[in-house]
Amino acid sequence: MTPCPLGRTGLTAAPLMLGGNVFGWTADREESCAILDAFVDAGGALIDTADVYSAWVQGNAGGESETLIGEWLRRSGKREQVLIATKVGLLPGAGGKGLSASRIAGAIEESLQRLGTDRIDVYFAHRDDPETPLEETLEALDRLVKAGKVRVLGASNYAPDRLDAALAVSDANGWARFAVIEPRYNLLERDTYEGALQEIALREGLGVVPFYALANGLLTGKYRSLDDIAGHPREVYLRPIFLRPEVPRLIAAMEQVSRETAASMVAVAIAWMLAQPGVTAPIASVSRPEQLGDLVAGTRLTLDATHLAVLDKALA
Template structure:
């Protein structure tokens, strides 16, 4: 499988496709989750993304389920050295049955405890990529970043990233870490796909932040910064008739983008989902897509995108439709 560095030239070398584990243990049962993880590793994948709150909103969910499922798979398959684990802190509700309004936040005590809890659920002694899941402007950046640096110094975390942060906050955090000699963010994770939403309408899920042109330009200019994209396939809305596009994507530009996607997919003998992923993988800047699946068959379709070559003229056609 195609490989990419995460977090600059000194970061780990990982698969160019990341497996999103959000539904594992809730809407995707353990047997199926194990089968998906087995197939992903068999195909050369090794980057697995989760969080300490997946999926608290599912019926009966607490937020422990995804990490615990991955931990059981790691123990059962003895795959501790074969995968790179990416997990997050900050967005776990502190009151059962609520959402981001009671999120745990990014204070130093929360970060230290959450990291220990994640390590316990995962059954590992180190988190390879640790993300601040949301912003917490009620806590000084120095407190959050100092706590994260402490985890790196203790050997409990390797690479740091921020998710759902405004670009200016990401830059300010990186500058603050540099000024203190701390380990800084070298990964950014935002919502991003080929179709683009109208940001004035708002995204369907609370707390989601979409990658902007400013962020893409920032990542291009920072050689140590890696961009990962969640919701890269819009939860199946590209191809599934039972999944409608969110209201934010209902604008004139969407139609011409979808037409271009379908034409390019037909010419390549590929699926629309594979073309979307190939467009992200080969973009400027290149993106590591996070793909959430609920079956091995869905995973196999996504894996087919890694070897899909987008000729220059077809990529230009997609880009032109995106600008139109």
């Protein structure tokens, strides 16, 4: 995979980000380490996690993904080969909750300890916190950058107006600003990024690392009926997407492009995202190392105008 700039951050990495939400959920300790090794061996560097991963699993409290990544970093000695991105805002803990200054100060120490590192490469506000003034959040994040605990700041799940406002506040005060955004975006779910958010990203030179690049696995082609997702760990996420009326048309279009390019549907989905203006590195997760091959192939696949039109027409 050929490295590319992460917006104007000065960081570069291959155009694929490994999702760490599965670590401690659908991938156990050994599987997680094997996936991380295979990802780096394939040329990958960007690893995405969050303090809240995977608190939704019965028996988990949050921090499981960071802890497993930290164990892998110590075991592998590959800290200098990767860029670690994690998030704050959804897991209550030291200092309270949300994006208050006290919570941010507590959360960064918790994440650094779990990851076993002295800095976070990209630190995301996981979700906008309207109950906390932007000034309080952004000043607290700026302190982390000045202290050397964070290299680059990011905003995940921010609406365009709030992102614009946050950038203006940072600029007015001379604080470090959000330089990377993480929106929900894929071939099927396009409204969140396309339009105003995309315009801001292009105007401001932001890195864009969209999550759910494969729509929770729907765009892999593995699931063709509701029976296929029954009892699946992701069923609660897949079911509402699967019921969208345009899904059969899109899957058929992806199959056509897959046949004509001799690439998997996974590769087609990744290649489509990388063809979209502003997108730096789609985020996708796997539960087994062998699943990485199709993701990597997607970064090397260039879809021509005809194939892009086939995919777009399916959603028209």
